[in-house]
Amino acid sequence: MALRANFSVLFASFKMRLMTITRYPGQLVMDIFIPIVFAYMPILLGRASGSNPAAVFAANTGTSNYIAYMLIGSSVFTLVNFAFWHVAYWLRWEQEAGTLEALYLVPTHRIWVVAGTALYSCLRGMFSALAAYVLGSIIFDVNPFQGEVLLALVFILVGLIPLYSLTLLYGALILKVKEANALVNLMQWGVSFFMGIFFPIAIFPPLLKVIALLFPPTWMTNGVRSALLGVGFFFKTWYLDLAVLWAFVLITPFFGYWVFNRTERSVRRNEGVGQF
């Protein structure tokens, strides 16, 4: 009964977010175009910087299809971006709207409300990322469904779990420091750099490479690129790379939940969740 009631909360939270976004229809259209515009700049830069950008790119990345490479990078980044803005920023949004305290007055753990928000964010992100990837491929005249499409999807779906778990850590930070925009912006650029949206992390110095490999989105991006474009898995085979993502799945949700709960309690011990 309790589990069923909690899933009902999850669904209600999902539905509430969905209803809210339908009241901003223009935003949904923008979601699709932003990743294309994002990928457009490095693609044009590549074309402008040499006589044969595809050959130079292939030498460094393992694929000459730099257009699809950029589009995949910006589409996966859309998922990361959505996760941080929709879930981590969600707390701040509720706080500023004055509804966060109302959520702490109900007999449901916030994690179920967050889960509903995450589900909404995942679906919106997946829709936008896929639409942007397909539309971008049509615009730039590349085949979007080359390689192993199903394997690419598996990497995305498995990678979403640790990604959303990481947003809980970030949500906890926002709950504590009460500032979201700068933090999410900083994280956005940091993660986009480390996950290698426009370049392979193989070109990083060793220390940066280790840091990059600690981010689940890095494994997601490379997994999708390897499945679709054959750029090469970090451990040479897809199942070992996927196993690393599964390891993140086993660790990050519990860690994220633990940190979030501790921060929540600490905030309630002092100023409360409503203060911003």
Added chain:
Amino acid sequence: MTSPVRTVKLSKTYEVRARKGLFKSEKRSVEALKSITLEVNQGEVFGLLGPNGAGKTTLIKILTTLLLPTSGEAWINGYNVTQNENKVRASVGCMLMGERGLYWKLTGRENLEYFGALYHLDPSARRKRSNQIIELLKLGEIADRMVESYSSGQKMNLAFGKALINDAPLLVLDEPTNTLDLPSASELRSIVRQLNKQGKTVIYTTHIMSEAETLCDRVAIIDRGELLALGTVEELKTSLQREGITHIEGVIPARAEEAVRAIPSVLQATRTAQDGGALLTVVTASGREILPQLIEALTHSGAIIQKITPEELTLEDVFIAKTGRTLAEDTRIANK
């Protein structure tokens, strides 16, 4: 029977940073609640009075599990607020943030149904309860409009409706008539009374004394984190009348004034001339209990009494006597 609300030596200390210029700050402790012990009885409307920063919101936030106490304990409907948080939350209907606790991009009905879901009502129960609330608060015309288009008063009404969604036995209402016009405020108070008659216990904070006087069965006056007075409005007034003022008009000779002054509990007696007689203002240490003695002293000393007017006390007088200032004064604890 379990008390709806019970607190024992409940205290709360905040760590705050006092800003000193652009970059410097100083850490300070502020005692927002100091060892509050009180009990709210089943089925009563319990008023919580205090100026801004008095500690009443802190107390309410602890009782509704939003804040953790620094020390002491509290129980809501028999559940400990720090150990059975979800049971406490399920058994309380809260209106704490006024119009701010609503989703403005949803309609009134969608808001009610969403919060119904968060209180674990199944979809049909949510719809039924939302309809009941919409009918009770006469929100039918605006229920399917987005909240952002509501007036401030309509938002307050919806926020009140949200507090009723889980049909809890205890209602905690923090200044629910703020921003309501007079007829709407009166309507809301009558609904509170109606819900109270149906068996709901209500904790009601307000800074409008007349509201507390007409609505509350018992009142607690809280200031600077301390519980200064607790009782029915009449009890609080009576306690103050120990230092009552009585005005006596008539023909009052000087010796009558002396006779009154000779009564041990009379603190002060002042005679002033009036058209065709005199006015004697008597300040006593024992309120109205002294009236028979006063009358006897006056009549035996040749006075002809035309009118006796004991000064009528209001809850505002009680508040001023207990706190040393009016409720309108802003006494934010942070600026203390």
